Amino acid sequence: MAERESVGIVLLGLGVVGSGVARALTERAETYADRVGARIELRKVLVRDATRERAFAPARSLITTDPAEALGADCDIVVEVMGGEDPAREYIQESLRRGRWVVTANKELMAKYGPELLAQATAGGADILFEASVGGGMPIVSPLRRDLSANQITSVRAIINGTTNYILTQMSREGAAFGDALRQAQDLGYAEKPDPSRDVEGFDAAYKLAILSSLAFHGHVRVDDVYREGITHLIPRDFRYAAELGYAIKLLAIGRRDSDGIGVRVHPALVPSDELLANVDGVLNAVQVEGDLIGRVLFQGAGAGSMPTTSAIMADVLEASRSIVLGNRPSPWRYTADMAMKTISALTTRYYIRVEVTDRPGVLAGIARAFGDNSVSIASVIQKETDDEAQTAELVIITHAAREADVQRSISQIEGLKGEVRQVGAVLRVED
Amino acid sequence: MAERESVGIVLLGLGVVGSGVARALTERAETYADRVGARIELRKVLVRDATRERAFAPARSLITTDPAEALGADCDIVVEVMGGEDPAREYIQESLRRGRWVVTANKELMAKYGPELLAQATAGGADILFEASVGGGMPIVSPLRRDLSANQITSVRAIINGTTNYILTQMSREGAAFGDALRQAQDLGYAEKPDPSRDVEGFDAAYKLAILSSLAFHGHVRVDDVYREGITHLIPRDFRYAAELGYAIKLLAIGRRDSDGIGVRVHPALVPSDELLANVDGVLNAVQVEGDLIGRVLFQGAGAGSMPTTSAIMADVLEASRSIVLGNRPSPWRYTADMAMKTISALTTRYYIRVEVTDRPGVLAGIARAFGDNSVSIASVIQKETDDEAQTAELVIITHAAREADVQRSISQIEGLKGEVRQVGAVLRVED
Numbered sequence: 001m002a003e004r005e006s007v008g009i010v011l012l013g014l015g016v017v018g019s020g021v022a023r024a025l026t027e028r029a030e031t032y033a034d035r036v037g038a039r040i041e042l043r044k045v046l047v048r049d050a051t052r053e054r055a056f057a058p059a060r061s062l063i064t065t066d067p068a069e070a071l072g073a074d075c076d077i078v079v080e081v082m083g084g085e086d087p088a089r090e091y092i093q094e095s096l097r098r099g100r101w102v103v104t105a106n107k108e109l110m111a112k113y114g115p116e117l118l119a120q121a122t123a124g125g126a127d128i129l130f131e132a133s134v135g136g137g138m139p140i141v142s143p144l145r146r147d148l149s150a151n152q153i154t155s156v157r158a159i160i161n162g163t164t165n166y167i168l169t170q171m172s173r174e175g176a177a178f179g180d181a182l183r184q185a186q187d188l189g190y191a192e193k194p195d196p197s198r199d200v201e202g203f204d205a206a207y208k209l210a211i212l213s214s215l216a217f218h219g220h221v222r223v224d225d226v227y228r229e230g231i232t233h234l235i236p237r238d239f240r241y242a243a244e245l246g247y248a249i250k251l252l253a254i255g256r257r258d259s260d261g262i263g264v265r266v267h268p269a270l271v272p273s274d275e276l277l278a279n280v281d282g283v284l285n286a287v288q289v290e291g292d293l294i295g296r297v298l299f300q301g302a303g304a305g306s307m308p309t310t311s312a313i314m315a316d317v318l319e320a321s322r323s324i325v326l327g328n329r330p331s332p333w334r335y336t337a338d339m340a341m342k343t344i345s346a347l348t349t350r351y352y353i354r355v356e357v358t359d360r361p362g363v364l365a366g367i368a369r370a371f372g373d374n375s376v377s378i379a380s381v382i383q384k385e386t387d388d389e390a391q392t393a394e395l396v397i398i399t400h401a402a403r404e405a406d407v408q409r410s411i412s413q414i415e416g417l418k419g420e421v422r423q424v425g426a427v428l429r430v431e432d
Numbered sequence: 433m434a435e436r437e438s439v440g441i442v443l444l445g446l447g448v449v450g451s452g453v454a455r456a457l458t459e460r461a462e463t464y465a466d467r468v469g470a471r472i473e474l475r476k477v478l479v480r481d482a483t484r485e486r487a488f489a490p491a492r493s494l495i496t497t498d499p500a501e502a503l504g505a506d507c508d509i510v511v512e513v514m515g516g517e518d519p520a521r522e523y524i525q526e527s528l529r530r531g532r533w534v535v536t537a538n539k540e541l542m543a544k545y546g547p548e549l550l551a552q553a554t555a556g557g558a559d560i561l562f563e564a565s566v567g568g569g570m571p572i573v574s575p576l577r578r579d580l581s582a583n584q585i586t587s588v589r590a591i592i593n594g595t596t597n598y599i600l601t602q603m604s605r606e607g608a609a610f611g612d613a614l615r616q617a618q619d620l621g622y623a624e625k626p627d628p629s630r631d632v633e634g635f636d637a638a639y640k641l642a643i644l645s646s647l648a649f650h651g652h653v654r655v656d657d658v659y660r661e662g663i664t665h666l667i668p669r670d671f672r673y674a675a676e677l678g679y680a681i682k683l684l685a686i687g688r689r690d691s692d693g694i695g696v697r698v699h700p701a702l703v704p705s706d707e708l709l710a711n712v713d714g715v716l717n718a719v720q721v722e723g724d725l726i727g728r729v730l731f732q733g734a735g736a737g738s739m740p741t742t743s744a745i746m747a748d749v750l751e752a753s754r755s756i757v758l759g760n761r762p763s764p765w766r767y768t769a770d771m772a773m774k775t776i777s778a779l780t781t782r783y784y785i786r787v788e789v790t791d792r793p794g795v796l797a798g799i800a801r802a803f804g805d806n807s808v809s810i811a812s813v814i815q816k817e818t819d820d821e822a823q824t825a826e827l828v829i830i831t832h833a834a835r836e837a838d839v840q841r842s843i844s845q846i847e848g849l850k851g852e853v854r855q856v857g858a859v860l861r862v863e864d
Contacts, residue, residue, distance in 0.1 A: 031584075146751055296733065298730070311726040326763060
């Protein structure tokens with residue numbers, strides 16, 4: 001077989017991540033040639049605005065604003081770092097039709113259209129690689145695809161949104177209100193302005209969890225399957241009470257396989273303080289995978305940022321390049337299993353419930369009855385801050401393991417105790 | 433291309449790990465066939481004693497005590513889980529000569545003969561995979577080979593010997609003496625009887641570090657390059673003093689690339705208590721890798737045991753099988769770079785030094801002079817336990833960053849202070 005001298009790359013997007021990829025391809029060309037056995041050449045870069053200033057500017061002759069020119073350029077691998085659904089999806093599909101390998105950081109696309117895109121890659125004799133779509137530079141897609149593939153995976157528990165983890169860390173450490181911590185995150189560029197909902201409402205984590213769960217459980221977990229709850233309703237007192245009870249509050253993305261199906265959910269949860277996940281602070285990401293052979297294994301690293309994400313994209317580019325140079329056939333990921341999905345109502349776990357009540361006799365009895373009526377057993381009740389003037393008090397209740405549906409019915413009943421209950425301030429799941 | 437219906441495996445060894453592999457291949461045959469696209473068949477198992485009872489017994493017709501029969505059997509992949517240098521090396525070489533893929537858990541062999549075996553694999557058109565040689569089931573070889581390959585790796589810091597980590601955890605938590613903690617480890621089957629030196633003298637960690645560093649720095653790090661120091665000289669007081677200063681004591685395996693070369697060393701070290709590595713307890717393993725794109729990334733998991741090690745071996749078997757089924761050419765790891773190695777004398781770090789002295793005026797002056805004479809600057813001195821009757825005291829000294837060679841000269845000088853210094857009890861490096 002004639003040895004190839006180069007592998008051609010077309011880069012779609014030249015934002016924060018795209019600039020990092022272009023810089024790595026340019027400045028590390030010799031190292032990468034050495035590692036792959038052929039030069040990896042940047043052949044064309046698609047941008048929306050050719051005049052914009054960039055963190056790294058490739059040769060002007062490489063830049064184009066014409067999608068047809070970029071997609072039609074002679075190349076082997078298309079690297080998509082534009083983000084969003086459209087037109088990224090169309091460009092990727094066009095590239096796969098042309099038999100090109102695709103490397104993408106696009107979590108939304110892979111979560112929504114993964115099986116379809118992988119099938120197209122297979123049909124075109126290429127592969128679509130997406131390590132950068134989850135966990136930034138931290139390897140997790142490839143470990144699930146390859147390194148843990150001998151296991152039956154039982155659960156994936158992850159902190160996979162750096163923005164919310166930064167906000168929660170600030171709320172926990174500084175006692176900051178959600179709004180203040182959010183503004184700090186926005187000022188540091190971690191959260192989007194003006195609308196941070198993608199992060200703080202858990203959409204980003206849900207996309208990533210759909211991808212991780214699909215890989216872990218060998219089936220297609222849809223974004224719509226993911227139960228999703230954000231962090232906007234948390235208040236500093238919850239962090240203080242949780243800490244007193246020996247817990248940290250984290251936005252967890254959890255996929256779990258039980259005998260009766262697979263449950264996938266993104267929500268804030270109480271995590272025991274001595275667990276590693278409880279100590280993953282700031283913008284770090286971490287994923288804990290449990291498998292029937294390996295037990296628990298943990299991955300932790302920078303979940304975002306230009307350089308870490310470039311690390312993940314270039315790992316895929318180098319891998320694809322090695323295959324292309326060797327003339328190897330790819331083996332795109334296959335979703336093999338049919339899967340029964342569980343809804344959140346079927347979840348059984350312990351709960352932390354904070355109720356603001358009127359400070360007078362008999363209130364606790366009414367609340368306890370509501371739980372009892374719905375088969376929810378209380379493990380502990382602590383009366384917190386009271387305000388003598390307003391005649392209010394706050395109860396923090398921890399339940400024994402109970403079904404979500406039963407807990408939700410209890411909460412409705414408690415909210416109906418007018419005059420006694422001012423509001424149910426928080427209902428948080430406990431992840432022991 | 434005609435599709436293959438099966439991939440044939442010959443298993444060399446049926447001990448704790450070999451039994452796990454045989455069980456997985458047998459009990460998970462359907463799942464693995466589904467994941468690979470062909471059945472993976474166990475064709476022959478080489479054992480020393482065919483009558484011995486096993487944790488899992490494959491069909492009797494598969495068992496042989498004749499190496500020629502095992503190596504001559506029709507197969508694609510040879511899985512070596514015998515351990516030790518001979519005859520494992522000869523069997524692997526014979527298998528590579530026959531063009532077979534090899535999957536091995538043999539750290540000693542890969543550390544000593546890795547480049548030679550990989551070159552033989554290349555020549556034979558196959559590959560030798562060795563994920564299980566380091567960190568048990570925890571993925572680390574594949575992440576270094578693939579997922580982090582776009583980085584220039586600057587350091588690898590690892591807890592990669594579960595036995596010593598268990599002993600150190602017991603000494604720290606229970607205040608146990610080394611001998612007692614070792615006996616506990618032996619009773620639990622973590623440490624070898626009667627001679628535990630492979631673990632407690634750091635040989636095992638040194639083999640693994642040689643492998644990790646070779647992968648991280650893309651060159652051949654020899655076992656003889658690794659500076660090695662065991663844990664037998666540690667006493668419970670060191671753990672107590674370290675804890676008071678905010679440190680845990682761990683047996684670290686460290687590879688670091690500096691401007692003047694690569695240093696590789698295995699020794700007990702003080703690690704700040706709030707670092708994740710300080711909180712990796714019991715038989716767990718963890719590896720922290722630092723790269724110029726990714727920053728720090730951490731892997732943590734079960735470093736040994738039948739099932740975790742089976743997870744790693746089977747990941748390699750599945751990977752090799754996919755390649756074989758697709759008719760793909762392997763790309764064995766290549767050691768590309770020439771490397772300048774640094775000796776331990778060139779190390780610059782901070783030190784914890786415990787000195788038992790006679791409790792009388794002027795002693796500290798002599799010790800301080802010894803450090804000053806050798807350009808070692810003292811950061812703090814704390815006088816610990818004194819024994820009035822024996823008129824002895826203990827000094828715990830923390831230095832500023834200093835060169836190892838200078839510290840060692842200081843120690844010799846201090847040991848020469850007869851009458852004043854009873855002994856230098858501990859010299860431990862601090863890894864901030």
